[in-house]
Amino acid sequence: MRFARLGPAGSEIPVLLQNGHTYGLTPVTTDIDSEFWTTGGPDRVRAALEAGELKAVDDAESLRIGAPIARPSAIVCVGMNYVAHAAESGSAPPEVPIIFLKPPNTVVGPYDDVQIPRGATKTDWEVELGIVIGRRASYLSSPDESMDHIAGFVAANDLSERSFQLEISGGQWSKGKSAAGFCPAGPWLVTPDELDHRALSLRSWVNGEPRQDSNTKDMIFSVEHLVHDLSQYLVLEPGDLILTGTPQGVGFSGKFPYLVAGDVMEIEIDGLGRQHQKFVTGEVSAR
Known part of the structure; x- marks a missing residue:
């Protein structure tokens, strides 16, 4: 899986990049952070994608690309x-x-x-x-x-x-x-x-x-x-x-x-x- 974060600095949204599409992950997580990994984030994203719960981000190409991870602890x-x-x-x-x-x-x-x-x-x-x-x-x-x-x-x-x-x-x-x-x-x-x-x-x-x-x-x-x-x-x-x-x-x-x-x-x-x-x-x- 390929994850990214898009939007203004400090207000990025998490997304999944899949088969040429960009899907917003807000139904699953608020960010690509520690909680995302400790709560089985990738598995939850996969399940949501298969269930059709993830929607495409229509303006993805116009958004700033942030770091793909939230600020780490180290x-x-x-x-x-x-x-x-x-x-x-x-x-x-x-x-x-x-x-x-x-x-x-x-x-x-x-x-x-x-x-x-x-x-x-x-x-x-x-x-x-x-x-x-x-x-x-x-x-x-x-x-x-x-x-x-x-x-x-x-x-x-x-x-x-x-x-x-x-x-x-x-x-x-x-x-x-x-x-x-x-x-x-x-x-x-x-x-x-x-x-x-x-x-x-x-x-x-x-x-x-x-x-x-x-x-x-x-x-x-x-x-x-x-x-x-x-x-x-x-x-x-x-x-x-x-x-x-x-x-x-x-x-x-x-x-x-x-x-x-x-x-x-x-x-x-x-x-x-x-x-x-x-x-x-x-x-x-x-x-």
Whole structure:
């Protein structure tokens, strides 16, 4: 199944994208949030669709596309999860997952403008496969249990301000990952039965010029490994978002200039859609 959220920022409506149609989900749920996953949301949507209870959203094409998930309780990010990206960062491949956190309020829609942070000089991009948690995960016994706790997958851009992250970080990365709009997500969420997360191509472009081109099969730590590993150290709640790391081809490599106002960033993951953001200066409207 493919879920999305449409409408003005802060007032999005949940929808199902099915066979070229967009169906409103308000008879089933108010949002794609923790409650939706914990109350068997996909099964209830399927039953409502089969019963003819879901109506098409007539003006869907004219509506803003928001992030496909409501604000999560946590965004857990994995660093250097591709060998070539670790190398371009000057590091050896990690032996255990490296994690950091982004604030939940960084999540924005896939086509929303993003503000270059005040004082920023090295704003960077990172196309990443995002995991959305569907069931509470704590102390999973093995990676084999992980898929039972995953609601679906999304495309995400783990935007970073490298000067904040590395030069004035105080020894941790989150300062450079936390600016407004630094987690564009979507355009839609796809449930695990709809795609093979183990072999998805990931690509990114800046102003139409290629930057990243890789595949999730090149991840050091698999989706299953990451969910199991993280569950040993924190409680993953329904609706939480895990960003699984980015491949080589970022600005930090030194091969490309960093982002500046006026640039257009695009990312794409097979089956999960394509997004683009224009980078601007000044205040961006609240989302």
